[in-house]
Amino acid sequence: MKMDRSVREPLLAAVPSLRAFAISLCGNVDRADDLVQETLLRALANIDSFQPGTNMPAWLFTILRNLFRSEYRKRRREVEDADGSLAESLKSHPEQMGRLEMREFRQALAQLPPDQREALVLVGASGFSYEEAANICDCAVGTIKSRVNRARSRLAKLLAIDGIEDFGPDEATRAVLEDQKT
Amino acid sequence: MTNRDRIHCEEVIAHLLAYLDGEIDAEKRRQIDHHLEECRACFSRAEFEKALRQKVKQLGHEKSPHSLQKRLKGLIDRF
Numbered sequence: 001m002k003m004d005r006s007v008r009e010p011l012l013a014a015v016p017s018l019r020a021f022a023i024s025l026c027g028n029v030d031r032a033d034d035l036v037q038e039t040l041l042r043a044l045a046n047i048d049s050f051q052p053g054t055n056m057p058a059w060l061f062t063i064l065r066n067l068f069r070s071e072y073r074k075r076r077r078e079v080e081d082a083d084g085s086l087a088e089s090l091k092s093h094p095e096q097m098g099r100l101e102m103r104e105f106r107q108a109l110a111q112l113p114p115d116q117r118e119a120l121v122l123v124g125a126s127g128f129s130y131e132e133a134a135n136i137c138d139c140a141v142g143t144i145k146s147r148v149n150r151a152r153s154r155l156a157k158l159l160a161i162d163g164i165e166d167f168g169p170d171e172a173t174r175a176v177l178e179d180q181k182t
Numbered sequence: 183m184t185n186r187d188r189i190h191c192e193e194v195i196a197h198l199l200a201y202l203d204g205e206i207d208a209e210k211r212r213q214i215d216h217h218l219e220e221c222r223a224c225f226s227r228a229e230f231e232k233a234l235r236q237k238v239k240q241l242g243h244e245k246s247p248h249s250l251q252k253r254l255k256g257l258i259d260r261f
Binding site for chain 1: 199230231234235237238239240241242243244245246247250251253254255257258259261
């Protein structure tokens with residue numbers, strides 16, 4: 001018997017963002033794919049308990065996260081940058097952002113602490129609200145907001161954007177601002 | 183806008199993420215909008231943050247490999 005389209009389609013539609021989330025958690029594409037497959041298996045085994053009309057992506061992400069935490073976390077390996085060559089290769093100026101390769105961006109993302117990366121991918125890549133992401137991660141909304149903001153600031157730093165020193169007014173702008181003050 | 187209404191770069195940077203999230207009040211938004219019109223440096227920073235968000239968003243839209251799609255469709259069709 002073929003599965004109802006109203007269930008099948010949302011399951012398949014969630015795969016790209018589930019996969020991005022899985023990669024962000026375990027840092028390995030092959031393991032991420034296995035994790036997505038295990039998530040769908042678990043969801044299918046419990047599909048009768050899913051209430052139509054409720055948030056299927058949030059349910060799937062919760063399953064995936066729980067699977068990762070119970071089975072995968074111990075095997076997780078951090079991306080290391082012992083000689084600093086990765087950090088050096090990531091240096092760029094904001095004007096270069098348009099040319100920033102996805103590969104470099106991923107390298108920077110991989111250097112974020114896991115909880116920040118997880119929050120950023122849920123909110124920024126998967127489109128969950130702060131409230132939904134907080135439910136998935138079983139923490140407070142404020143915690144998710146703080147993790148997302150810290151992740152964004154850290155990414156900017158990893159890409160050699162350190163803040164006001166790099167973005168403060170240039171000499172000409174500063175002169176105009178000074179004139180306006182007087 | 184009077185000089186008293188103007189805000190400085192430090193304040194703009196401090197509120198930039200909330201500004202881009204649409205989580206600041208109308209008055210602060212107006213001040214930042216105005217500042218970004220005049221300050222090329224902060225405008226660049228805001229553009230950088232937008233580009234960064236776009237990159238993160240892109241992660242969730244990357245197509246899965248055909249082999250994985252096939253594997254998962256096969257899995258679903260068995261149920």
